[in-house]
Amino acid sequence: xxxxxxxxxxxxxxxxxxxxxxxxxxxxxxxxxxxxxxxxxxxxxxxxxxxxxxxxxxxxxxxxxxxxxxxxxxxxxxxxxxxxxxxxxxxxxxxxxxxxxxxxxxxxxxxxxxxxxxxxxxxxxxxxxxxxxxxxxxxxxxxxxxxxxxxxxxxxxxxxxxxxxxxxxxxxxxxxxxxxxxxxxxxxxxxxxxxxxxxxxxxxxxxxxxxxxxxxxxxxxxxxxxxxxxxxxxxxxxxxxxxxxxxxxxxxxxxxxxxxxxxxxxxxxxxxxxxxxxxxxxxxxxxxxxxxxxxxxxxxxxxxxxxxxxxxxxxxxxxxxxxxxxxxxxxx
Amino acid sequence: xxxxxxxxxxxxxxxxxxxxxxxxxxxxxxxxxxxxxxxxxxxxxxxxxxxxxxxxxxxxxxxxxxxxxxxxxxxxxxxxxxxxxxxxxxxxxxxxxxxxxxxxxxxxxxxxxxxxxxxxxxxxxxxxxxxxxxxxxxxxxxxxxxxxxxxxxxxxxxxxxxxxxxxxxxxxxxxxxxxxxxxxxxxxxxxxxxxxxxxxxxxxxxxxxxxxxxxxxxxxxxxxxxxxxxxxxxxxxxxxxxxxxxxxxxxxxxxxxxxxxx
Numbered sequence: 033x034x035x036x037x038x039x040x041x042x043x044x045x046x047x048x049x050x051x052x053x054x055x056x057x058x059x060x061x062x063x064x065x066x067x068x069x070x071x072x073x074x075x076x077x078x079x080x081x082x083x084x085x086x087x088x089x090x091x092x093x094x095x096x097x098x099x100x101x102x103x104x105x106x107x108x109x110x111x112x113x114x115x116x117x118x119x120x121x122x123x124x125x126x127x128x129x130x131x132x133x134x135x136x137x138x139x140x141x142x143x144x145x146x147x148x149x150x151x152x153x154x155x156x157x158x159x160x161x162x163x164x165x166x167x168x169x170x171x172x173x174x175x176x177x178x179x180x181x182x183x184x185x186x187x188x189x190x191x192x193x194x195x196x197x198x199x200x201x202x203x204x205x206x207x208x209x210x211x212x213x214x215x216x217x218x219x220x221x222x223x224x225x226x227x228x229x230x231x232x233x234x235x236x237x238x239x240x241x242x243x244x245x246x247x248x249x250x251x252x253x254x255x256x257x258x259x260x261x262x263x264x265x266x267x268x269x270x271x272x273x274x275x276x277x278x279x280x281x282x283x284x285x286x287x288x289x290x291x292x293x294x295x296x297x298x299x300x301x302x303x304x305x306x307x308x309x310x311x312x313x314x315x316x317x318x319x320x321x322x323x324x325x326x327x328x329x330x331x332x333x334x335x336x337x338x339x340x341x342x343x344x345x346x347x348x349x350x351x352x353x354x355x356x357x358x359x360x361x362x363x364x
Numbered sequence: 365x366x367x368x369x370x371x372x373x374x375x376x377x378x379x380x381x382x383x384x385x386x387x388x389x390x391x392x393x394x395x396x397x398x399x400x401x402x403x404x405x406x407x408x409x410x411x412x413x414x415x416x417x418x419x420x421x422x423x424x425x426x427x428x429x430x431x432x433x434x435x436x437x438x439x440x441x442x443x444x445x446x447x448x449x450x451x452x453x454x455x456x457x458x459x460x461x462x463x464x465x466x467x468x469x470x471x472x473x474x475x476x477x478x479x480x481x482x483x484x485x486x487x488x489x490x491x492x493x494x495x496x497x498x499x500x501x502x503x504x505x506x507x508x509x510x511x512x513x514x515x516x517x518x519x520x521x522x523x524x525x526x527x528x529x530x531x532x533x534x535x536x537x538x539x540x541x542x543x544x545x546x547x548x549x550x551x552x553x554x555x556x557x558x559x560x561x562x563x564x565x566x567x568x569x570x571x572x573x574x575x576x577x578x579x580x581x582x583x584x585x586x587x588x589x590x591x592x593x594x595x596x597x598x599x600x601x602x603x604x605x606x607x608x609x610x611x612x613x614x615x616x617x618x619x620x621x622x623x624x625x626x
């Protein structure tokens with residue numbers, strides 16, 4: 033009898049937990065907004081400012097969109113999630129899109145978030161790693177991305193060095209700057225974010241800018257991508273989203289300080305001072321000399337695809353025309 | 365005469381499972397072919413087999429590192445587990461001190477601790493070995509502890525009345541009594557150990573099956589991801605089989621008993 037009572041009490045407690053969990057979802061949502069998701073490539077940073085501006089200033093809502101900006105699941109699977117339609121939009125990079133398309137994933141780039149490649153290989157100044165000549169017998173800390181292997185192999189081959197002499201370590205979620213101090217010699221950073229962070233921490237870095245190494249490496253990174261099926265089935269959603277995102281980035285270009293404050297709100301784990309400095313550095317780079325934000329030139333896509341193929345880093349040359357489109361950028 | 369009968373019986377026993385496996389693989393192959401599923405989404409079993417074969421030396425070189433991490437961690441976890449449980453049984457005061465920590469070792473979230481270990485200890489083998497120890501320690505220690513707690517009051521009283529010391533009781537009664545529980549705990553720990561090492565590798569490593577998985581996934585080579593998964597499962601099974609074999613050798617009376625009840 034006692035056992036039965038205890039059992040019933042236990043069951044009641046469990047069931048009430050289940051009921052509470054079920055009730056905690058807020059049902060407050062305006063009926064006329066269509067939901068969509070943008071998955072980031074990394075933790076929120078100044079590459080993403082325009083997205084958060086569009087969110088905060090109601091640009092998405094004005095277009096009838098209820099946008100969720102979500103963190104990535106893990107490096108390298110974002111393109112697969114976009115390709116399968118699990119996520120409508122994602123933040124990727126030209127080198128990832130290229131590899132993905134060669135593997136048959138139907139992803140397409142809609143806009144270049146930054147006109148020129150602001151990334152490069154960073155190392156502590158004290159280690160005196162100035163170019164690929166110094167890469168032998170060093171440790172590179174990255175995320176096991178195919179583009180890392182491709183670019184580093186090509187750079188070392190150009191200097192007649194053996195790529196196998198560069199140890200490749202996957203650093204996962206570790207802080208890159210901390211890793212540089214101790215476990216690794218070299219890593220890949222966006223100067224606008226990690227480089228500014230290093231400046232703030234008084235960490236002196238040597239920066240090998242990718243765009244300086246080879247013109248083919250001045251490619252678009254990051255880019256906003258979607259799947260071919262989204263383009264076929266919901267072009268109107270894409271157009272509306274792009275209008276809002278464009279406006280967001282244009283705002284960030286014109287008002288870096290206010291844009292920084294918006295990002296600070298959405299990246300509470302980061303140092304506000306660092307975000308402000310980063311935004312001031314990056315805002316002019318979003319559009320640079322282009323006519324409109326997000327514009328992509330075929331020659332940029334073609335050069336990188338060609339470079340990869342010529343260096344025998346990929347089995348086939350990607351067809352550039354299918355990999356990107358400007359048709360969803362606002363016409364003005 | 366008896367041996368032949370036993371072998372045929374064994375083949376007969378496992379045949380339905382093999383047949384089911386063949387049916388499963390055929391359906392998988394058929395579905396991929398019929399619906400034209402892209403290889404980066406779901407590779408056919410043939411492609412997976414191909415990937416396994418083509419990258420077998422690569423898989424092996426990665427597997428060696430993972431095997432080293434697992435074996436070292438597992439052995440250390442066994443030593444630590446036996447030590448701690450023995451101490452806690454012989455000295456009840458030690459049990460009062462350590463039992464809460466024993467429980468705590470299991471409740472600590474691995475996903476949160478592993479990155480910290482990588483942060484403190486770098487990307488070498490040590491943090492992965494510690495992760496394996498963390499995961500394996502609890503099942504081993506707890507099952508041994510339970511086994512050492514002989515609940516037969518009469519037996520203990522009899523021995524005490526004959527003048528047995530604490531140590532003699534431990535050696536003659538508690539330890540043999542505990543062996544079946546210990547081996548049960550070892551089996552559980554063995555199956556956890558492989559995933560522990562792989563998770564450690566995901567968070568920071570240059571070699572290992574976890575690295576093989578990540579690289580294959582990032583290159584959209586899903587057939588290799590499957591090959592990696594099969595290898596990891598095979599490794600887990602290998603460790604489990606080793607424990608089963610040890611059980612048969614060291615506790616023949618126990619393994620025969622459990623076989624008869626099948």
